[in-house]
Amino acid sequence: MSATTASAPADGGHANHRGRTGFWQATGIVAQREILIRVRSKSFIISTAIMLALILAGVLFSSVGPQLFDEDTTVATIAALAPALQGLDGVVVDTLGSADAVRQAVQSGAASAGVLQGTGASGLLVIGDRETPSAIVQMLSVTPEVELLDPNAPDPLLTYFIGIAFGIVFFSSAITFGQTIAQSVVEEKQSRIVEIMLAAIPARAILAGKVIGNSVLAFGQILMIAAVVLLGGAITGSQLLLDGLGMPIVWFVVLFTVGFVMLASLYAAAAALVSRAEDLGTATSPLMMLVMLPYIAVIIFNNNPVALQIMSYVPFSAPVAVPMRVYLQSQEWWEPYLSLAILIAFTVAVIAFAARIYERSLLKTGSMVKWRDALKQ
Incomplete structure (x- = not known):
């Protein structure tokens, strides 16, 4: 048209x-x-x-949301390793008597992760149930010291x-x-x-x-x-x-x-x-x-x-x-x-x-x- x-x-x-x-x-x-x-x-x-x-x-x-969902993570471990974990923020340490007890706590859900002595370079073994407890792994990892020249960036x-x-x-x-x-x-x-x-x-x-x-x-x-x-x-x-x-x-x-x-x-x-x-x-x-x-x-x-x-x-x-x-x-x-x-x-x-x-x-x-x-x- x-x-x-x-x-x-x-x-x-x-x-x-x-x-x-x-x-x-x-x-x-x-x-x-x-x-x-x-x-x-x-x-x-x-x-x-x-x-x-x-x-x-x-x-x-x-602002307040992260605080509402910020829950402590329960980590099962043995007495020899408990002092090394107690200084981590947001971590509740459950000290058990044996490695088997730690594994059982993780498997039953009583603990989110477990930490035992390992044979690797770190000397630690992190235990998870169905997925890697990445938060705990990151806390226990050795990271280099960082310095920012512009702290206001x-x-x-x-x-x-x-x-x-x-x-x-x-x-x-x-x-x-x-x-x-x-x-x-x-x-x-x-x-x-x-x-x-x-x-x-x-x-x-x-x-x-x-x-x-x-x-x-x-x-x-x-x-x-x-x-x-x-x-x-x-x-x-x-x-x-x-x-x-x-x-x-x-x-x-x-x-x-x-x-x-x-x-x-x-x-x-x-x-x-x-x-x-x-x-x-x-x-x-x-x-x-x-x-x-x-x-x-x-x-x-x-x-x-x-x-x-x-x-x-x-x-x-x-x-x-x-x-x-x-x-x-x-x-x-x-x-x-x-x-x-x-x-x-x-x-x-x-x-x-x-x-x-x-x-x-x-x-x-x-x-x-x-x-x-x-x-x-």
Whole structure:
């Protein structure tokens, strides 16, 4: 089916004719409508509450959880070896009279492991029932002394999980609110309500209102997530959350806010290209890949300074890469500001591009309009 175009205002929606609302007033009306629709939705309220509760529970559990499950390990041994085991943390020594008694205790489950005299280089024999008691083996192994020249260096495993956390928050929030904007555009276009709206307000005001309204919601949700994380840190007394992640979270909120405006504009433009909800997935799939890029890249390169530096100057990955570099303290003081400036400049260009696509495709019905065709008109 070929695309058809409904009649549109000759001025492209910029003029303020009699009976038409001014641009900023119209933008405020659309933004208010977008916000009210979402905050009055029970599903939005419930899903947000559940998400915040899970995040708070995760923060609390990460601090007190290991203590809840940290149980002492019972190790059976003979009297001659008992003094060597009694100094091990988390080990309860059960001294028995013979090697056979030790083996019987392990086999019956009365002891998690057994230690006897062995013939190897260590002089010890560790006994397990169905699997190797690796914790005891590690405790009894001889390890070299280690000296770290930088005692404040971040834990690689912790860095990995922090990178995943930033990536997930960016990915989930951008996808959730981006799809909300796209569905709203398609629904209004499919029901032809947009034609009535265009008779009263400019097309760009509709776009700006949708972007601003959903950006406010996304920004508010990110602020609540940050507040919950810091609250959990205050409850548990975690210095990592109170000090180590304070500035990274601030930079994430700032960069996410700008980056989301960019993505929201693209989602609205992509949705304007289609007339049916069934085609929305095809139109927004390239944007999905752009949103997934930071999530995947930060998992792969979370501890690679060069890769993170490059990602911090790429607009689509900067909201995740910059906070990671701030946490790792691997950047100069001015680099986050340069990344923010690049992101703002790129966002302005994207908004102009998306506005042109949106304005030229909003009244087109029928088959999906290609990005290239929308720009040529």
